[in-house]
Amino acid sequence: MKVKTKHLSKLALNWAVSLCEHPEWSHENRISNVKFARKLGAHDWINNAALIVDILDRESISVGKKPNDTNGTCVAHHLSSGSYVTGSSVSIAVLRCYVCARLGEEVEIPAELLPNTVRWKRFSGNTDVCAYRPEKGWFAEHVLLDASPLTGQRFPEAQWWIKEIVQPVMKNYLVLYRIQAMTIPVEEPLGYQCWAEDADHAEEMCRRAHHNCSVLWACECAVDTTTQQVVQMYYASERKQAPKVHPEIMSARIKAGYGLV
Secondary structure, rough: EEEHHHHOOHHHHHHHHHHHHHHOOOOOOOOHHHHHHHHHHHHOOOOHHHHHHHHHHHHHEEEEEOOOOOOOOEEEEOOOOOOEEEOOOOHHHHHHHHHHHOOOEEOOOHHHHHHOOEEEOOOOOOOOHHHHOOOOEEEEEEEEEOOOOOOOOEEEEEEEEEEEOOOOEEEEEEEEEEEEOOOOOOOOOOEEEEEOHHHHHHHHHHHOOOOOOEEEEEEEEOOOHHHHHHHHHHHHOOOOOOOOOOOOHHHHHOOOOOOOO
């Protein structure tokens, strides 16, 4: 399925960057091979800071904020090809610009890597329709239709069709955030745990759960990872020193339900 480069995100963007970084993977049957597609899409280039810096230097890409934009949209400019591509973050804008320069304004993406992709199959009728099981990564439901979902042509009699929808790959994330207008003083970030498709999705879920929060960092981690462990990782990554929390502040926070996990 062809997708505009400026619309690539999540697994689809990771897939396209993988093809740019490893041209030897670009063999003829890569689109139809589901396992191969998911293998490429699993490479999390979007959160790979080292790759982003390398691409900026290697490809001569300049990046900045979009003028007069309140949503924080970033713009990346490829100096050689002259491509201008936007993104919700620096990494997404840079990677889209990189893909556009290497693969063009449209990229062939496996349907399995696109969110909310729907495909229809006519049920053969040899077995019970309820016993149908889709391929891994797809969710299926059986529907009795009077007309074709593909052409709209009406049938002489109702037929069973299978509707398959791509299942998103959900991962465990722990999001660090602070409450902006909080009466109890908190010197360390709080933690919000959720299952999400990627870091952007996790941050969005955190903001929905805590409307007045300021998101600091979203970390993909094991289910048993504690907030305190992620806080230490955050300070280590930012090269910051973890602030000391006064015992009275910690006690008040725990009583209010804001204690560390």
